[in-house]
Structure formats: C-alpha cells, structure tokens
Amino acid sequence: MAVGLGPLPTLHPVPGFELGIASAGIKRVGRKDVVVMRCAEGSTIAGVTTTNAFCAAPVLITRERLGGAVRYLLTNTGNANAGTGADGLANARRSCAALAALTGVAEDAILPFSTGVIGEPLPVEKIEAALPAALADLKEDNWALAAEGIMTTDTLPKGASRQFQHDGVTVTVTGISKGAGMIRPNMATMLGYIATDAKVAQPVLQDLVRDAANKSFNRITIDGDTSTNDCCMLIATGRAALPEVTEKAGELYAQLKQAVFEVFMEVAQAIVRDGEGATKFVTVQVNGGGNHQECLDVAYAVAHSPLIKTALFASDPNWGRILAAVGYAGVANLDVSLIDVFLGDVCIARQGGRAATYTEEQGAAVMAREEIAIRIELGRGDCSETIWTTDLSHEYVRINAEYRS
C-alpha cells in the first residue's frame, strides 16, 4: 500500500564504500537479514541515535565508538536486541568481535545495528555463521540488495542517490533507509545509512548529519512511537580527488550539503510513503509561528490525532478535527481568530471559522488525492515547520495486531 513509492532509483556506487548481504535465518529462513558495510581506510563517520531512554544494546555501543576510526557497520534485522540488559550488550559486543577476528580490524572499529522484535535474546551464533558470506559478497555496487537486507515490515526497499560535479570531479551521495512502524524519529530514524566519497572532517560531518536528520528523519511520524533502535549514519570515504571539507563554507560544502539534504529527505519520506497501512502521504506545514517549537507542536498534534488520521483514510475533509487539534496543541495564548487552514490550495478555515468561500466539494476533491497537504497559518510570527505523516487505516490495525515488533 506504499504511496507514491516505486522501484528503487539508480543508486550510484560510492567509491570506498562496499556492502555485503547474507541470510542468517534470524527470524525466517532464507531472508536476507545481515548486512555488512565496509568503509575505506581514512573514512570519517558521523551519526545520530535515538533519544529513547530504553535504547537498544547496539545503540549504546555505536554511541561509544562514534568519533573513532570506524571500518565496518554490522546490521541485523529480525531482532532489535533491545530490552535485553547485560546479555544484550554482551551479544552485541560478541558479534562485533567475530567480525573483527575475520577482518583483522580492532573491535571498536565496528559499529553494530539491530532492528526487529524487542526483548528477545539476539541469536548471535546465527549472525556469526553468516559473516563469512556477507564479507565474500562485499562490493560497491550492492546498495539495492542492502536496502532489501535491512527491511522488516517495510513493503519496499528505500534508497536515493545524487551526484554533483566540482572542479571536474564527480561526487556521489547515496543512502538507504528502513522503517514502516514505531516511527517518530528523534535524532534519527529506525535505520539510515548515507555515504559519500567526498572527504569531510569529522566535526563538519557530525554537524551535517545532525542538520540533515533534523530536517528529514526528525520531521516524519507514522504512529508517534519513537523507536529504541533509531540510528542514522553518514559516512565520507574521501575517495573523490578533492580537498577535504574542513569548515561549513565554500562551494564544495554547499554542493555537498545540498546533495546530502536531498538524499536524507528522499529516504526519510520513503519511510512515510511505506508507513504501515498507509494509503495517504500527508504533508503538514505550519506557518506564522512565534517560534519553531510551537510550529512543531501544532504540526505533531495534527499528525498524531487518530481522528484526523482516520478522516484522512476516509478521504473526509473533516476540518473541525483539524481545528480541534490546533486548539489543544498547547500553544500559549493562541488567538484562534488569526488562524487560517488550507487543504491543498483550498482555504477551509479563515480567521478561526469555516471559510465563507469553502464548499464540501472543494475539500472532498483534495482529500480524494493520495498526496495531501495541510497548511496551517498561525498569524503569530515568521517561523515555519513542515513534517510528513500517514493516515490511520484498517490495515495499520491489522499489521500491528498481528506483528510482534
């Protein structure tokens, strides 16, 4: 039921970044569920991880090791290794140690990632057994299979790619993501991996991943549930024959930032398009806020309201539910007489009440679309925020009543 999400686009290889996929049989035999990524020596890496206090064991280890010289990223699906206590930490370290033994790199040059069911022991032997096959499969032109290898309840693989020219040199930014439920990223998404062959100093890369995630992964929500395993990693292999980016200025930085932001946005929005049970892709834009937080508060109140989400599923232009959500979003001293609300280009509410020009037919025409924009003008200031979400369908309930996440 993915909305506006087709087959994977061309995913350009990133020189210095290889991916290998294997089947460990963690949850189901024969499913691709282990992905190893190798970064060329001298790569820099930066990342953001979940703010959930119950973060998974691999997240704790990845946080410790970020900033050091990272050479491998080891991902498994089918088991989140979250809520697993000391055993979970030991299992995550053990899987890294196994990969270190096979490759000869230091253990702390390996970052572990897990996604899948919460609270079950990680079947670490199965992962260990699959590592040689994953290593044998390592190649730069393997992004599409890796995008499949990190899927859980996703119905389609997700990826995006950009290239730009600088001083006659082609620079590539390619990324993949996964996630369809338990999605309200807060510093990152379920899992996202984006690599470039630009050479970027680590502090610059860290700012870039934080800023890009804030405008993309941290602006999507499916069910309001922030996951225990969110991680988003940005890797710079430095293989492009260009000077190192050491500060947030200059044309190369600007080009790189543009390409990174575009890839982040595309793979983040792909998660919403493939949201559990989604039949609509919904943009919620809040303008005229006195500050960014109040814009976000209003946008998330609208995006999380089960009443609005079910109305979106029913293609019902039920603007009263939108006004109600704006009203309870917690904005201090909200003057409702200044508020306009638009569905697409149709003004449905003007100065806090039904717009005189509005007809039910106009609203119904917008709601019948698969991609719907809700725009709220607060009339309080100059700040704006935009987030993306889905509707709430019968299929969402079926999936989550049947699937053990």
Next chain:
Amino acid sequence: MAVGLGPLPTLHPVPGFELGIASAGIKRVGRKDVVVMRCAEGSTIAGVTTTNAFCAAPVLITRERLGGAVRYLLTNTGNANAGTGADGLANARRSCAALAALTGVAEDAILPFSTGVIGEPLPVEKIEAALPAALADLKEDNWALAAEGIMTTDTLPKGASRQFQHDGVTVTVTGISKGAGMIRPNMATMLGYIATDAKVAQPVLQDLVRDAANKSFNRITIDGDTSTNDCCMLIATGRAALPEVTEKAGELYAQLKQAVFEVFMEVAQAIVRDGEGATKFVTVQVNGGGNHQECLDVAYAVAHSPLIKTALFASDPNWGRILAAVGYAGVANLDVSLIDVFLGDVCIARQGGRAATYTEEQGAAVMAREEIAIRIELGRGDCSETIWTTDLSHEYVRINAEYRS
C-alpha cells in the same frame, strides 16, 4: 462493544434539580437531542471547561456566566457549535434568550452546552421549537432519560449515584456523562453533569469540581484528542436540611467529597468503557515517580501509543512496546535499570529487561482479559498517577472513518 458497562444503575433524584428531554431533530428526526436542567433557586454551581483554544461558542458563554446565579442548563447534541465564529456565539446566546423568555429568568442565568459535529451552523430554530416540550417534561426523576438525551456516538447511557447519611439526613449525589471519542479531557470531559442536594458555598464547590475532575475526567483518554466542547458541571441545590458547607473541613465535607469523587470516577470511567471501538478497559498506573508530571508523561505515552493499543486489541503481551513508550516519554535522566513493569500481577520486566520468571503464557493469560492493568515502577521517588484508556481496534477506525465528528 462497551467493556464492563451494563444498564444504568439506580439514579437517585436530587431534590431541587429537574431534567426535561425533547427531540429537536438536529441531526436525526425523533432522536432525543435537547436536555434542559433546572436548578432550584439558591443553588450554587461550579464547573470546569476545556483547555482547547478552539473552544466552542457555548463554552465561552458558560465560562462568562459561571459564578453567577444559574437557574438552567441547556444542552443540545448533534451539533457542537464549535469553529462557528461570531454566528456561533450569536446562536448560542439566542437559544439561551429563548429559554429565558419562556421561563422568566435572566438570560445570564442560563448556561448553554453543545456536542456533536464541529463547524456546522447551529440549527437554533429547531432548538427553540423543542424548548416548550423539554420544559413540560421537567422532573426530578428524569436522570436516565437525560443520560440518553446527551449521547452522540455513545452506545450506552452513563450515570452514577451515591447517597450518604449525615445527622439523620440523606444526601444524594447523582451524575451523568457522555463521550466516546475525541476524549482526552483537560479540565473536564465531553459533558458531565453532577448534582447534589447538599448546600455548598460556591468557592468550596469550585475546588471540589476541580479536584474531582482532576482525579477522574482528567485521567482518562481514548484517542488523545482534547475536545472543543468539554464541560463538567457540579450543582448543589441546598435542599437537604443541613448546614451550608462553607469550608473544606468537617465530617459533612468529607462525606460529600467522598460521594462526589465516587460519582465522578464512575461516570468518567464509563466514558472509557464505552470508548469508540473499545474491547479492553485498561488501567495504567505509574508508581515511583520523582514528581506527578513525569508519572503522567509515562502513563499517557503508554496510553496513546498506537502500537501498545493495537497489541492490547490483539491480546498480545508485547512488553517491548511498553518499554519503548516508557523510554520515549521524555522523563529526564531516566535510569532504565531501575524500572519494573507488571501486567496485572505478572512481572514482565525487571530492572529494565525481561523478567527471568516471565513466561509468554503468563502474559497471554492477563492480556486475554477484558480489564487489564499495566503497572510501571520507575524507582525514582514516591509519586504515583493512574489513568484509564482503551485499546485501538478495527471498529475504532471504522467509526471514525465513517462518522463526521
């Protein structure tokens, strides 16, 4: 699909408080949709109203008039008169003026209440036409019909009643409520009316309604959507032959408070039991918090998580989703290693991980019940909070995809 909610209990008449019901045909011909309540001269009245900034026209008027000498409460269903701007205010005032003309009381002695679809003009002529029939129907023994008269998507009427003896005098507290969706009251519920024949000074009554609502209506949630029309009113007719309660002390005050709290709790919980599509009645108790707000933050994170709500619908003891919600509730410096979680009496998580003694069969046995208690021990302090909620079922989606609220 109401959970544990049967026919109305006996609703004892409250001397000095009469109710009259009529059919105005606001949304559907023949449906009871107008209720007039008459308070004896000398009654005191106190109330709490929604914190939604987009509050309905009748809420604005009721707020203005609370504290004065109130004689009538006029309620209509089928139309919320919310998001209706200046016309909505004029219509609410006009319906009060019509009732004032028929009864000879001052216009500001009448409090208006509306519930139903948001954003449609109030059909005030239909309400005016129904007033004589409602007035002719006024009697003290009419609570059960009034409980039906205020229903919208409710499947059952909701009421509760208590009596106690003081100095040989019987004192009665009786109340009714309505609401099944757009329920996360914040100062009050959709609509609640509770009356007593005790004589209570207005400031004491105001504290009583606030305190009782805080422990009952303000601790329930179905979908997290705070309505535009929430109102809860407590009326004291003073007809019981007892001294006036003028301070929050003494045996009579204690008895009255106990009865009022019990009636509030019963009619508030009835709203959850009749929640849209509800198949479970869920108590979420958070103990060991450092303050009350963090207990509430954790409780509401659990109660609003669509993933937990669908797991409850599926009777799936998916404790990982509960840990995840606790983890993203926003509690500062949460030490997950101190947290225990119980399903009923079964410890499912101990010190932040799966309890060693826990078996899936134990969890499944609790989840199979219609009434489920989730208890979370934070291990940070002495504060506790308890709230009540429902599951998220296919029926919830069907109701809200089809019904225009």
